Amino acid sequence: xxxxxxxxxxxxxxxxxxxxxxxxxxxxxxxxxxxxxxxxxxxxxxxxxxxxxxxxxxxxxxxxxxxxxxxxxxxxxxxxxxxxxxxxxxxxxxxxxxxxxxxxxxxxxxxxxxxxxxxxxxxxxxxxxxxxxxxxxxxxxxxxxxxxxxxxxxxxxxxxxxxxxxxxxxxxxxxxxxxxxxxxxxxxxxxxxxxxxxxxxxxxxxxxxxxxxxxxxxxxxxxxxxxxxxxxxxxxxxxxxxxxxxxxxxxxxxxxxxxxxxxxxxxxxxxxxxxxxxxxxxxxxxxxxxxxxxxxxxxxxxxxxxxxxxxxxxxxxxxxxxxxxxxxxxxxxxxxxxxxxxxxxxxxxxxxxxxxxxxxxxxxxxxxxxxxxxxxxxxxxxxxxxxxxxxxxxxxxxxxxxxxxxxxxxxxxxxxxxxxxxxxxxxxxxxxxxxxxxxxxxxxxxxxxxx
Amino acid sequence: xxxxxxxxxxxxxxxxxxxxxxxxxxxxxxxxxxxxxxxxxxxxxxxxxxxxxxxxxxxxxxxxxxxxxxxxxxxxxxxxxxxxxxxxxxxxxxxxxxxxxxxxxxxxxxxxxxxxxxxxxxxxxxxxxxxxxxxxxxxxxxxxxxxxxxxxxxxxxxxxxxxxxxxxxxxxxxxxxxxxxxxxxxxxxxxxxxxxxxxxxxxxxxxxxxxxxxxxxxxxxxxxxxxxxxxxxxxxxxxxxxxxxxxxxxxxxxxxxxxxxxxxxxxxxxxxxxxxxxxxxxxxxxxxxxxxxxxx
Numbered sequence: 001x002x003x004x005x006x007x008x009x010x011x012x013x014x015x016x017x018x019x020x021x022x023x024x025x026x027x028x029x030x031x032x033x034x035x036x037x038x039x040x041x042x043x044x045x046x047x048x049x050x051x052x053x054x055x056x057x058x059x060x061x062x063x064x065x066x067x068x069x070x071x072x073x074x075x076x077x078x079x080x081x082x083x084x085x086x087x088x089x090x091x092x093x094x095x096x097x098x099x100x101x102x103x104x105x106x107x108x109x110x111x112x113x114x115x116x117x118x119x120x121x122x123x124x125x126x127x128x129x130x131x132x133x134x135x136x137x138x139x140x141x142x143x144x145x146x147x148x149x150x151x152x153x154x155x156x157x158x159x160x161x162x163x164x165x166x167x168x169x170x171x172x173x174x175x176x177x178x179x180x181x182x183x184x185x186x187x188x189x190x191x192x193x194x195x196x197x198x199x200x201x202x203x204x205x206x207x208x209x210x211x212x213x214x215x216x217x218x219x220x221x222x223x224x225x226x227x228x229x230x231x232x233x234x235x236x237x238x239x240x241x242x243x244x245x246x247x248x249x250x251x252x253x254x255x256x257x258x259x260x261x262x263x264x265x266x267x268x269x270x271x272x273x274x275x276x277x278x279x280x281x282x283x284x285x286x287x288x289x290x291x292x293x294x295x296x297x298x299x300x301x302x303x304x305x306x307x308x309x310x311x312x313x314x315x316x317x318x319x320x321x322x323x324x325x326x327x328x329x330x331x332x333x334x335x336x337x338x339x340x341x342x343x344x345x346x347x348x349x350x351x352x353x354x355x356x357x358x359x360x361x362x363x364x365x366x367x368x369x370x371x372x373x374x375x376x377x378x379x380x381x382x383x384x385x386x387x388x389x390x391x392x393x394x395x396x397x398x399x400x401x402x403x404x405x406x407x408x409x410x411x412x413x414x415x416x417x418x419x420x421x422x423x424x425x426x427x428x429x430x431x432x433x434x435x436x437x438x439x440x441x442x443x444x445x446x447x448x449x450x451x
Numbered sequence: 452x453x454x455x456x457x458x459x460x461x462x463x464x465x466x467x468x469x470x471x472x473x474x475x476x477x478x479x480x481x482x483x484x485x486x487x488x489x490x491x492x493x494x495x496x497x498x499x500x501x502x503x504x505x506x507x508x509x510x511x512x513x514x515x516x517x518x519x520x521x522x523x524x525x526x527x528x529x530x531x532x533x534x535x536x537x538x539x540x541x542x543x544x545x546x547x548x549x550x551x552x553x554x555x556x557x558x559x560x561x562x563x564x565x566x567x568x569x570x571x572x573x574x575x576x577x578x579x580x581x582x583x584x585x586x587x588x589x590x591x592x593x594x595x596x597x598x599x600x601x602x603x604x605x606x607x608x609x610x611x612x613x614x615x616x617x618x619x620x621x622x623x624x625x626x627x628x629x630x631x632x633x634x635x636x637x638x639x640x641x642x643x644x645x646x647x648x649x650x651x652x653x654x655x656x657x658x659x660x661x662x663x664x665x666x667x668x669x670x671x672x673x674x675x676x677x678x679x680x681x682x683x684x685x686x687x688x689x690x691x692x693x694x695x696x697x698x699x700x701x702x703x704x705x706x707x708x709x710x711x712x713x714x715x716x717x718x719x720x721x722x723x724x725x726x727x728x729x730x731x732x733x734x735x736x737x738x739x740x741x742x743x744x745x746x747x
Binding site for chain 2: 126129
């Protein structure tokens with residue numbers, strides 16, 4: 001071994017370093033903003049049948065149950081109507097898609113259509129990189145602005161530099177809606193509460209009778225965001241929450257209303273209105289207790305509707321958390337599924353827009369209903385089960401009143417963890433409500449300072 | 452042939468034989484490592500051009516109380532992933548060394564099983580076992596009248612980290628035990644005979660014969676389990692997601708968070724490089740100590 005020179009490993013490391021490619025990461029994409037600006041100009045409604053033979057590459061995450069059914073059905077109908085278009089579908093799970101999309105879209109073989117999740121993490125980053133095509137021209141051409149309420153479109157908007165969320169250019173549209181509301185068991189709840197106070201009285205009554213008033217599990221962390229916002233919406237104004245999430249100047253979380261909401265939620269936790277040991281109970285096992293007939297309520301998203309319908313049947317119902325006063329305009333945490341957008345590099349953007357129109361038009365809405373989904377667009381067909389009917393009615397009420405508030409975790413790229421952790425602390429009684437709102441505001445300011 | 456040349460082929464040809472392995476190692480280990488180190492010097496969101504920030508990302512690791520906490524949690528996990536399993540493994544090995552157990556192979560296989568199961572499955576299973584309501588532990592305690600000891604295992608701010616750690620103990624002790632029982636069989640029986648002749652009891656025998664005889668095995672077990680503890684991600688990701696609050700966040704989880712959720716690839720790379728460096732230093736230390744002990 002004496003003959004082996006000591007310098008060899010070092011030399012090898014140096015070669016490895018060179019091979020690793022030491023340039024500014026992401027450097028070559030600097031002119032993408034210009035590219036996106038270019039692509040904005042040439043957008044037109046086209047007759048797909050005359051577009052010639054082409055392939056659309058689509059990256060989506062419609063892989064579960066009814067989601068998978070609807071997209072297969074719609075893809076088939078699109079292809080049989082336009083045999084000249086071949087759809088090359090790359091289906092991934094939600095997490096996989098979110099983690100790989102940036103690389104795929106910035107690479108040389110970018111797909112034509114992608115589902116780019118709302119918010120700064122995915123859509124914001126792609127817009128910043130000039131990798132998505134602004135779709136306002138298509139929205140005008142296809143009449144999309146009548147298809148969705150303002151908030152639902154705003155959630156898919158960014159300023160062209162990707163800094164301002166919730167306004168600016170449209171970068172995608174969504175097929176399905178979701179609301180976070182209250183599922184109830186008709187055996188245990190006589191009538192739907194008309195005010196927040198009535199709802200609270202029901203919780204107290206259920207507790208006295210030895211029931212778990214609200215089935216709730218927060219081990220997975222995201223559930224707490226929904227519980228908090230459901231209460232928050234009845235205290236803080238819709239505009240203040242929306243402005244905060246969209247990071248409007250002067251928007252703050254540390255407000256008297258949010259402190260009131262935090263106090264109320266903590267009070268509910270202390271009074272035992274939630275599943276005992278909720279921070280250590282899984283999200284699914286908790287609402288499954290409700291579907292097994294235990295307890296009067298669970299606060300959850302409409303994604304559990306079909307499970308609730310199949311277990312509780314006609315005993316199950318759904319309502320939006322009522323306001324402080326009877327007849328107050330409805331406000332609820334809600335949103336829409338991952339938006340379908342077009343990449344700036346797509347060579348078939350116009351056909352891609354036609355495809356997106358196809359999967360969101362009135363016929364598509366009916367397909368969504370038939371496959372147990374809640375379309376974000378108006379649908380002609382009505383769902384079968386009682387609870388689904390409630391959900392449909394609630395969606396229509398909210399959509400007409402434009403009463404959605406967006407998910408708090410859209411606010412900053414790290415807010416999902418920041419905020420869900422903070423709610424866990426609040427509900428466990430580890431922090432006082434004013435310390436909670438302050439801490440959340442601090443996390444938010446850290447991001448705002450970096451912007 | 453001159454007298455000065457060593458016999459056989461020229462030494463330089465050795466590089467040629469090393470080349471295939473070296474190329475693969477370089478392409479898949481060294482180059483990515485170097486690339487991560489390079490990325491850690493930038494503030495980069497993964498899409499737009501990055502900005503050179505020098506050592507800022509490293510400075511942030513030291514100054515960010517949450518990251519400091521994450522590294523602290525990792526060290527707590529070393530106790531559960533490495534120290535505890537090795538203690539249990541030694542105990543089992545010592546017990547097996549003294550008595551002839553019938554069906555030893557079966558026991559060994561059963562005790563080793565946790566090592567074979569994918570960590571994701573382990574985590575999902577333990578989530579159910581730890582469930583406050585309907586979970587195996589709490590229901591078991593209630594069944595024997597000890598319901599007062601039932602805990603909010605993964606949801607309590609003080610218990611969550613030890614609870615996650617104990618899963619690691621369960622996974623790792625099998626590895627330690629198999630290493631040690633194999634090692635014990637290598638120790639010459641005459642040493643045990645001599646110890647017994649000198650009147651050593653089981654405890655004395657363990658410290659005088661078994662423990663020194665297992666030095667190399669302990670070093671190997673310690674190295675493997677410490678690495679697992681420091682880079683542990685799956686268990687935390689699936690059981691608690693770092694919660695409640697931040698009480699179970701670990702560095703590897705923060706890497707994932709920053710790179711794939713937060714869009715801060717530079718900071719994520721910096722944490723990754725730190726984990727790698729930490730593991731490198733610790734394993735070096737463990738092996739140095741083991742060698743020095745051996746030389747004594």
